[in-house]
Amino acid sequence: MRSAPNEELPAELASHGLFVRGSFELGVSDELSGTIVLVGSAGDSWWQPFQNWLSTRTGPVANPLDSWTREIVGALADSHGAHLVMPNDRPYAPFQQWAMRAEGLRASPLGILMHPEYGLWHSYRAALLFDARLPEKVNQQAEKPIHACDLCAGKPCLNACPAGAHSRCGFDHAACLSHVHGDKGEACLVDGCFSRNACPVGADWRYQREAQAFLQRAFAGS
Template sequence: MAIQAITQQVLETALAAHGLRLRGCWQPQDGDTLPALPDGSQPGVVWMVGVVGSAFWPYFKASAFYSDGLPDPLDRWSRAIGEDLAARLGGVALFPFDGPPYHPFQRWADRAEATQASRMMLRIHPAHGLWHAYRFALALPGSVASANNGSITPVQSASAAPCVTNLCASCSGQPCLQACPVQAYTGEAFVLQACAGHLHSGQGEACMQGGCLARRACPVGAGQRYTPEHAAFHMQAFASRH
């Protein structure tokens, strides 16, 4: 596919078939550690790809990865989609779960759209709250301008204005810090052992079945909270590793 054809619309159409969303783009700079493209050239633009709410969940659940009984079904589903799309567009797919060393997806996210640190140690978005995630990035030929077909304001990009409000500092009462039954979140750190111990006890059923109570207490983007089935999937995966 010609470089000029790799536009935002092309990517949005391809990703929509899987319930995935473009999450902004950024232009590589000196110091970014990125692999060369298949033709040996350096990437000119990196698109972030992810999910918002549970829109992708029916697509993933209908895939063979969900029910094949093998480990890491969501990561394998993401890899299959990302690598196929990268191959079609002459690019390289990058994943947050490849490592160590791991790609700095949180820093990349801040370059692509208006995310910021939260008390939950997750990136919070002014519209999506904590109910979003990045599944992969696409390093492609071209540039930020050509990727957006020369438009001034892409869906979100490194040129987009950041969110000037500190979402957590301005949140009255910060209910996320009050909702965790074992105070696993201090506002500055996550106490893994406290969380994992709670989930493996008889008292952790509410978190396991409906998702983290502290995360659910966040009022930002509350309309995009994960469905119970989707949230439980992530909690079960987390508990199985800790």
């Protein structure tokens, strides 16, 4: 077992459209111990590698994005001597709290973390848990970036949902699902979430339509 990723990890991840989002050492108040290396994506760099993988499967794949991630990042976890942690495995690991610690990000009014460059168009696909401390080079703490939502007076994200599911009180999951499954919900499934798309930050990183449609259908279970 190795206790730190070797220098090939970034290139190995990049070939799948993924990268190390950040890393940090767990403390005494965490349930796990060791060092967390967060793996994710920005923009839709993951979409084509994921589609290529999907096209090699015969027959339907359950939870395709997680299955792809588990195969790709799971193999890298093995070869780098880490444990694989997946965001949708229960009990849920606190990925967003981890991201806040690793990258200094804060949540947007939608619940999705706001990144100063990528806006809302980024994700956390998996984490590698290493038993030991990592060298400083790998374990760099991000400086706290400016939180773009603090500078956004109009908050268009909160007024764009056709079901009014996003408000200052949080996300009304049931209202979102009932709209999406109703007569007028097709646009949310085809064009993506109106609220997420209303955000002006990181527009260059917006996922292409097919990727948004895939994620919306997965989210809506349809």
